[in-house]
Amino acid sequence: xxxxxxxxxxxxxxxxxxxxxxxxxxxxxxxxxxxxxxxxxxxxxxxxxxxxxxxxxxxxxxxxxxxxxxxxxxxxxxxxxxxxxxxxxxxxxxxxxxxxxxxxxxxxxxxxxxxxxxxxxxxxxxxxxxxxxxxxxxxxxxxxxxxxxxxxxxxxxxxxxxxxxxxxxxxxxxxxxxxxxxxxxxxxxxxxxxxxxxxxxxxxxxxxxxxxxxxxxxxxx
Amino acid sequence: xxxxxxxxxxxxxxxxxxxxxxxxxxxxxxxxxxxxxxxxxxxxxxxxxxxxxxxxxxxxxxxxxxxxxxxxxxxxxxxxxxxxxxxxxxxxxxxxxxxxxxxxxxxxxxxxxxxxxxxxxxxxxxxxxxxxxxxxxxxxxxxxxxxxxxxxxxxxxxxxxxxxxxxxxxxxxxxxxxxxxxxxxxxxxxxxxxxxxxxxxxxxxxxxxxxxxxxxxxxxxxxxxxxxxxxxxxxxxxxxxxxxxx
Numbered sequence: 001x002x003x004x005x006x007x008x009x010x011x012x013x014x015x016x017x018x019x020x021x022x023x024x025x026x027x028x029x030x031x032x033x034x035x036x037x038x039x040x041x042x043x044x045x046x047x048x049x050x051x052x053x054x055x056x057x058x059x060x061x062x063x064x065x066x067x068x069x070x071x072x073x074x075x076x077x078x079x080x081x082x083x084x085x086x087x088x089x090x091x092x093x094x095x096x097x098x099x100x101x102x103x104x105x106x107x108x109x110x111x112x113x114x115x116x117x118x119x120x121x122x123x124x125x126x127x128x129x130x131x132x133x134x135x136x137x138x139x140x141x142x143x144x145x146x147x148x149x150x151x152x153x154x155x156x157x158x159x160x161x162x163x164x165x166x167x168x169x170x171x172x173x174x175x176x177x178x179x180x181x182x183x184x185x186x187x188x189x190x191x192x193x194x195x196x197x198x199x200x201x202x203x204x205x206x207x208x209x210x211x212x213x214x215x216x217x218x219x220x221x
Numbered sequence: 222x223x224x225x226x227x228x229x230x231x232x233x234x235x236x237x238x239x240x241x242x243x244x245x246x247x248x249x250x251x252x253x254x255x256x257x258x259x260x261x262x263x264x265x266x267x268x269x270x271x272x273x274x275x276x277x278x279x280x281x282x283x284x285x286x287x288x289x290x291x292x293x294x295x296x297x298x299x300x301x302x303x304x305x306x307x308x309x310x311x312x313x314x315x316x317x318x319x320x321x322x323x324x325x326x327x328x329x330x331x332x333x334x335x336x337x338x339x340x341x342x343x344x345x346x347x348x349x350x351x352x353x354x355x356x357x358x359x360x361x362x363x364x365x366x367x368x369x370x371x372x373x374x375x376x377x378x379x380x381x382x383x384x385x386x387x388x389x390x391x392x393x394x395x396x397x398x399x400x401x402x403x404x405x406x407x408x409x410x411x412x413x414x415x416x417x418x419x420x421x422x423x424x425x426x427x428x429x430x431x432x433x434x435x436x437x438x439x440x441x442x443x444x445x446x447x448x449x450x451x452x453x454x455x456x457x458x459x460x461x462x463x464x465x466x467x
Contacts, residue, residue: 023231030239037247044254047262059251079248081239108225112232
């Protein structure tokens with residue numbers, strides 16, 4: 001009996017470079033995303049089709065969310081945040097395909113995304129108000145809180161990564177365990193739950209990043 | 222699970238690649254189309270507002286024009302009414318004058334006609350009366366009456382003789398016509414002839430005729446003078462006298 005391995009495995013190596021199945025799955029996910037996006041934006045027009053209307057509604061909702069939180073041009077952040085949402089969302093849902101491991105159930109992936117979120121916060125913070133202006137928010141309201149600020153920077157990023165990882169891994173685990181115990185039909189409601197959890201986790205990841213960015217900018221005003 | 226730096230790096234790279242690609246094929250076109258539509262909507266709204274403003278201005282202008290036209294119309298109406306009133310009064314005055322003239326003319330005509338009719342009526346009356354009287358006289362008169370009148374005439378012949386003697390005529394004989402209602406006796410004729418001859422130195426020739434129309438009496442004609450003592454002659458004299466009195 002073949003044991004289904006929940007954890008990433010190295011598929012092949014090029015010299016010292018190890019390519020895990022997480023990475024290959026992500027490539028497939030990316031290919032799927034690119035194909036869908038290409039097809040959906042090929043025929044955009046002033047008079048939108050039904051599909052285009054949905055697409056625009058999604059982007060306008062995104063724009064509005066960002067506008068509510070950030071005092072910046074929303075389109076500065078939309079691509080970054082949108083890509084984060086799309087990639088995490090699709091990755092979370094990839095695990096629903098039988099035999100495919102969820103890329104976000106790999107701690108390396110979630111840490112990579114968390115790192116992106118972390119860098120994004122600082123890059124946007126520095127570019128919008130300069131290095132000095134940005135660093136000022138660490139001594140607010142007093143100098144005493146500086147260590148806590150620094151700890152928060154680390155912990156919240158780790159929490160971001162671990163939260164996503166834990167949720168996704170648990171979803172996969174539950175599916176596999178239930179599949180082993182009760183057979184085919186019972187895991188279906190859990191799979192539906194997994195879809196919802198996947199989308200919610202992607203949303204939470206993006207919104208938290210947004211809030212962190214905003215936290216770095218708000219101090220200016 | 223172990224930490225794999227390559228997976229982490231690859232995932233970061235994957236993200237960057239995806240970001241780059243999606244920026245090209247997703248965000249840019251979507252953003253462009255959304256902004257294009259917003260621009261179009263803004264422009265359309267602006268155009269609509271502009272058109273609305275223009276329409277309002279046009280409406281205001283039209284209203285003003287309409288008011289002006291109405292004012293002009295009322296003015297013209299008033300003017301026309303005044304003129305019509307003036308014309309009416311003028312026409313009325315003329316008509317009244319004409320009517321007075323016509324009435325006067327009619328009255329004059331009527332008066333003339335009245336006078337004519339009255340005169341005619343009077344003449345007719347006189348005529349009828351004289352005819353009646355002459356008929357009456359004709360019925361009641363006889364030779365006795367005639368003789369009485371004749372005698373009266375003979376007694377008064379002095380006037381005739383004096384009239385005749387005044388006429389200085391060169392002719393030798395004097396013709397005297399005597400018309401009587403009844404035949405005159407020869408004695409009387411002779412007497413008359415001699416009476417005249419005795420007063421004028423001329424020969425007197427007397428012609429006698431009998432005319433019943435005289436009713437009674439005698440009519441003498443000498444030269445152009447007529448002495449009428451007949452009833453008919455007197456009746457005629459009376460009738461013409463009556464006619465002249467009006």
